[in-house]
Amino acid sequence: MTPIPVFDGHNDVLLRLLTDYAADPTKAFIEGTKDGHLDLPRARAGGLVGGFFAIFPPNPKKTDFTAPGAIGGNPPLPEQLTLEQGRQSTLAMVRILLDLTRSPDSPVALCRNRAELDAAIAVGKLATIMHIEGAEAIDANLDMLEVLYAAGLRSIGPVWSRSNIFGHGVPFHFPASPDIGPGLTAAGKDLVRACNRLGMVIDLSHLNEAGFWDVARLSTAPLVATHSNAHAICASARNLTDKQLAAIAESNGMVGLNFATGFLRPDGAMRGDTAIDIMVRHLDYLIEKLGEGRVGFGSDFDGANIPSAIGSVAGLPVLTDALKARGYSDALIRRLACGNWLDLLERTIG
Numbered sequence: 001m002t003p004i005p006v007f008d009g010h011n012d013v014l015l016r017l018l019t020d021y022a023a024d025p026t027k028a029f030i031e032g033t034k035d036g037h038l039d040l041p042r043a044r045a046g047g048l049v050g051g052f053f054a055i056f057p058p059n060p061k062k063t064d065f066t067a068p069g070a071i072g073g074n075p076p077l078p079e080q081l082t083l084e085q086g087r088q089s090t091l092a093m094v095r096i097l098l099d100l101t102r103s104p105d106s107p108v109a110l111c112r113n114r115a116e117l118d119a120a121i122a123v124g125k126l127a128t129i130m131h132i133e134g135a136e137a138i139d140a141n142l143d144m145l146e147v148l149y150a151a152g153l154r155s156i157g158p159v160w161s162r163s164n165i166f167g168h169g170v171p172f173h174f175p176a177s178p179d180i181g182p183g184l185t186a187a188g189k190d191l192v193r194a195c196n197r198l199g200m201v202i203d204l205s206h207l208n209e210a211g212f213w214d215v216a217r218l219s220t221a222p223l224v225a226t227h228s229n230a231h232a233i234c235a236s237a238r239n240l241t242d243k244q245l246a247a248i249a250e251s252n253g254m255v256g257l258n259f260a261t262g263f264l265r266p267d268g269a270m271r272g273d274t275a276i277d278i279m280v281r282h283l284d285y286l287i288e289k290l291g292e293g294r295v296g297f298g299s300d301f302d303g304a305n306i307p308s309a310i311g312s313v314a315g316l317p318v319l320t321d322a323l324k325a326r327g328y329s330d331a332l333i334r335r336l337a338c339g340n341w342l343d344l345l346e347r348t349i350g
Contacts, residue, residue: 002047003045003047003316003317003320004317004320004333004334004337004338005047005049005121005334005337005338006046006047006048006049006051006297006316006320006337006338007048007049007050007051007117007127007296007297007337007338007341007342008048008050008051008052008256008296008297008298008301008313008341009051009052009226009227009256009296009297009298009299009341010051010052010054010131010133010205010227010256010300010301010303011037011038011051011053011054011299011300011301011302011303011313012054012056012133012300012301012302013029013036013037013038013039013053013301013302014053014054014055014056014093014096014097015055015056015058015089015093015302015303016036016302017029017096018089018092018093018096019058020033020035021033025096025099025100026096026099026100029100029108030100030107030108036301036302036312037299037301037302037306037311037312037313038301038302038312038313039313040107040126042312042313042314043126043313043314045313045314046312046313046315046316046317047316047317047320047337048126048313048316049121049126049127049338050111050117050121050126050127050128050129051127051128051129051341052128052129052131052155052226052298053097053128053129053130053131054131054132054133054303055090055093055094055097055130055131055132055133056093056133056134056160056303057081057085057089057090057134057136057137058089059081059162060078060081060085061078074171074172074173074176077161077162077163077169077171077172078162080136080162080163080164081134081136081164082136083136083137083139085136086134086135086136086137086138086164087136087137087144089137090132090136090137090148091137094130094148094151094153097110097130097152098110098151098152100128101128106125107124107125107126108125108126108128109126109127109128110128110130110152111127111128111129111154112152112349113345113346113350114342114345114346114349114350117129117342117345118342129154129201129345129349130148130151130152130153130154130155131153131154131155131156131157131201131203131226132148132153132155132156132157133157133160133203133205133206134158134159134160134162134164134169134206135156135157135158135159135164135166135191136164138191140165140187140190142190142191145191145194145195145198149198149200153200154199154200154201154345154349155200155201155202155203155226155349156191156195156200156201156202156203157203157204157205157206157207157226158184158188158191158192158202158207158211159206159207160206161206161238163181165185165187166184166185166187166188166191167182167183167184167185167188167207167208167211167214168181168183168207168208168210169207169208169211170206170207170208170209170237170238171237172236172237173236174235174236174237174262174268175235175236175268176235176236176237177209177231177237177241178208178209178212178231178237178238178239178240178241178244179208179209180208180209181208181210182210183207183208183211183212183213183214184210184211184214184215184218188214189218192214192215192218192219193218195219195221196219196221199221199348199350200221200348200349201221201224201226201344201345201349202215202221202223202224203224203225203226204223204224204225204228205225205227205228205238205258205298206238208237209241209244212244212247213247216247216251221251221347221348222248222251222252222253222254222344222347222348223247223248223251223253224248224253224254224255224344224348225240225248225253225254225256225298226254226256226298227256227257227260227298227299227300228240228255228256228258228263228298229257229263229264229282229286230245230282230285230286230289232285233264233266233281233282233285234262234263234264234265234266234282235266235268236262236263236268238258238263239263240255245286245289245290246289248290248294249289249290249294252294252347253344254290254294254296254340254341254344255286255290255294255295255296255298256295256296256297256298256299257279257282257283257286257295257297257298257299258298258299258300259298259299259306259307260300260303260304260305260306261274261304261305261306261307262304262305263304264278264279264307265278266278271305272306272307272308273307273308274307274308275307276307276309276310276318276319276322277322279307279319279322280322280323280326283323283336284326292332292335292336293335293340293343294340294344295336295340296336296337296338296340296341296344297316297336299313301313316337320333320337
């Protein structure tokens with residue numbers, strides 16, 4: 001059977017390509033790799049038709065937040081990056097995505113609006129949205145934002161969980177409230193206004209609660225968390241409270257289910273033997289709070305410890321089959337898997 005088409009809210013494959021396949025990242029992605037979660041052959045096997053391709057500036061001192069047990073408790077976060085550190089890695093990953101999508105014959109397309117997404121998917125190309133997770137490459141004057149927008153950037157998370165000049169991220173604490181630390185800086189508020197002017201998604205996934213409410217007060221766009229879960233089920237500081245979910249619903253926004261096991265499980269453990277049923281429980285809850293048209297997938301492929309039953313992007317049918325078994329209609333599954341993200345992007349980037 002042909003897998004149900006999936007448009008995914010978040011992956012970190014560009015960083016893996018930069019780190020592990022710097023000699024020829026385009027070849028590695030298109031021909032396939034033996035490690036990680038995502039490449040083109042496995043995307044096709046799992047039904048992935050597109051998604052947000054994140055650019056995450058890595059920490060100089062590597063900390064594995066995806067290792068079993070790494071998220072539990074209160075692990076310290078890395079120090080703030082310098083502008084040069086953020087810019088160097090960000091531009092390198094932009095280059096990889098541009099190289100992947102530059103040729104008209106490429107099986108991967110960089111898309112800037114809904115029409116380009118639909119056109120790419122219709123001809124079987126993998127439709128990508130350029131997304132930044134942590135705006136360390138962008139200066140306070142926002143000159144680099146304009147440059148990156150011209151290159152194709154259409155979605156941005158102002159912070160990863162570490163702090164930067166724009167605001168303060170939410171740490172990986174469990175169990176904990178996301179109400180940890182101050183919110184956006186003056187530069188962060190300017191960034192939100194600029195994103196509204198340009199027509200960009202503002203991703204709230206790694207903002208702390210104070211920053212979330214700063215964006216909610218300032219932004220004229222739908223509120224979006226590309227890869228977050230329900231705090232009522234898993235009390236990770238990275239997850240969204242009912243009050244936050246209500247604000248997202250009121251704005252006609254969107255939440256993508258994060259596959260990271262530490263943000264799924266009630267015990268907050270990063271364990272591969274996590275049952276698919278807990279993913280369905282989160283989807284049930286998110287739909288109850290947000291409505292059927294405001295929930296999707298935000299896997300965090302190549303950036304998280306995901307359930308072993310899924311394993312990689314090729315395992316996406318495991319989740320859609322579980323939804324069928326739960327009694328979800330085919331039409332609803334298709335909305336959750338793909339249609340809702342496309343509609344959200346039309347409401348934000350045009």
